[in-house]
Amino acid sequence: MNTVHRKARYLSVKVESPRGRAPSIRDVARLAGVSHQTVSRVLNDHPSIRDTTKARVLQVMEELQYRPNRAARALVKGRSRTIGVLSASSSEYGPASSIAAIQDAARDAGYYVNTANLTSVDPESIAAALDHLMYQAVEGIVVIAPQVRVFDALENLAIDVPFVSLQSTGRLGDHALSVDQIAGARLATRHLIEAGHTDIYHLAGPQDWIEAEARMRGFLEEMGAQDVPTTAPILGDWTADFGYHAGRELLRVRDFTAIFSSNDQMALGLMHAFRDAGLDIPRDVSIVGFDDIPEAAHFWPPLTTVRQDFAEVGKRAIALLLGDLAGDTLEEDTVEEYRSTIMPELVVRASTGPPAS
């Protein structure tokens, strides 16, 4: 073969500025005619530095394009300024929104965020992900992996850094931070009952998921409180595909007039199946979802659902974590304010109505 195997670096833009290493605090010091310590003081906004000196140092920094070396700083301070995120299914709307908010909030506070995805929920995978985070000496961890098994593993591992867990209503006590899923589920259920429905199914999420269980509990609580007889919830897997198949199964019994789906995607699948069978929503069946993903308003029909603010949860997680890191002390009131469960909101659209007489 006569292919020419040229070899080259493809992606670099500059050939790395002068020679050798990046300029250090001492390079700056030499050029500014001061000691390295003075430069360090400029970096750390030490109060007693003459303005003229400071200006001179800053100017040299500018000229040299000086950037403090984070590794050196981390080494001497013993702090990494990094926060770890342990996440499952990070490409889904909810977690992704929270993660984005976490990153923004952390960056504003001068922290870095490192994410480790869980490939599966077995203990080894969790340990590996946690290891990855600990290896870089994260100062705190945000867990967005709302499966029961993850928390069992987490409790055993006894992490020795502060951590906050999102989407885990009722688990892990002080460490949990989430939108009140039970309240949300009750809102949805009450809405159906008040519309006159008495034959209501619940399409739940996987039993392993904490939020799924909470929503189920909310559903059952509200049904009980209103004295409506309940059938056993169907356990799904969050996907629209599952919703579709569940819908087809349900069509064979047709002993219901409303369904509360544990998330919007499954609700979408349900509606797909029912429409395929010629049913009208909401005349024949009312459907409520959960999450209010941006598309939900444009489903056919537009989906009644429970909105939760994922970004706010992420933001608060960082506030709480950084608060815990900064002072060893936090006003209890403040903590309460952050921790006070965030309330979801029912968004009524066209997928629900009174039962067909």
Next chain:
Amino acid sequence: MNTVHRKARYLSVKVESPRGRAPSIRDVARLAGVSHQTVSRVLNDHPSIRDTTKARVLQVMEELQYRPNRAARALVKGRSRTIGVLSASSSEYGPASSIAAIQDAARDAGYYVNTANLTSVDPESIAAALDHLMYQAVEGIVVIAPQVRVFDALENLAIDVPFVSLQSTGRLGDHALSVDQIAGARLATRHLIEAGHTDIYHLAGPQDWIEAEARMRGFLEEMGAQDVPTTAPILGDWTADFGYHAGRELLRVRDFTAIFSSNDQMALGLMHAFRDAGLDIPRDVSIVGFDDIPEAAHFWPPLTTVRQDFAEVGKRAIALLLGDLAGDTLEEDTVEEYRSTIMPELVVRASTGPPAS
């Protein structure tokens, strides 16, 4: 007021093991009765170490729960083992999928990933995000911010580390890595033409987005190639809301039988608007989307769309970046293989059909 202001650390689990710092290489050395250098050799799999010595050291490490200090290592090696991701709209399905894949691939290779979100696309915001990344000495950068303005800014900034850019068909030459948007758009357009449509609109993404422009170009190219007269594309903003409003506007003219939407969300909004007006899809209007988000199969009607593999793009981005970091040399064939544009795939569902004659 008489509220008791108890102060406490809320989130920590353990009180930080013994006293002081974590065990270092020298602590291990002392307990194992060897020099710190021998411990270092064990850590780095140096060949000439007696097996018994190695075993002893490993055992002490285990006992002490020793973890190498990443900062110290980074300091002396001058390498951070971190890759930065510069991302806009990271909570959307496409970017989120790519990012997840990037994180997994990087972690497998022993690298860490740090993400900086772009709050807006103005140069300051870009510079700030880039600064955040450079500050921690990332060794490479993956850019997932497919707006033209970002790339203009990027070109001026002359980043001095390797970088790869996703979702930027045709820009930045060697640095770009993406699914072939033009080919995808042509597939979608050809599908409509072959079904017999001649009055086809294109609902494009924001002009500022590279991918939006590429899809538009694909549309125009295919229309030209097949000699179908074209009307000016409508410029949208990716959201289902926009699709809905655009749909309502389009209803006033009704001089089309098919629409190619630049993404699935806008397609959803369009269908919403048309159905509201009593139109039947695909009888009255055929609709094609782009992306194949997981929900698309359950829209009403199920959406014909162009599937692209976001995860694969992310994976390849890391392969390319790490290849460039590892050797300064890469076989050109290999690079070609990674870089060879990934082909999208048309998924025909029920939202398209022949025009109503």
Next chain:
DNA sequence: GGTGTTCATGTGCACGGTCACACTTGTGAA
């Protein structure tokens, strides 16, 4: 003028690894 205080700056070491080099010991060839 001596003393104490504050401001502005410098000196040297520590952080936890790795690298270059030196030092033993054992082995086989000249």
Next chain:
DNA sequence: TTCACAAGTGTGACCGTGCACATGAACACC
């Protein structure tokens, strides 16, 4: 015997910062 060489291990310097402490100048006060 002598030397070369390899295997296995130790010594000390160094990476770029921040901290504790020392130093010198200016100033106030008695």
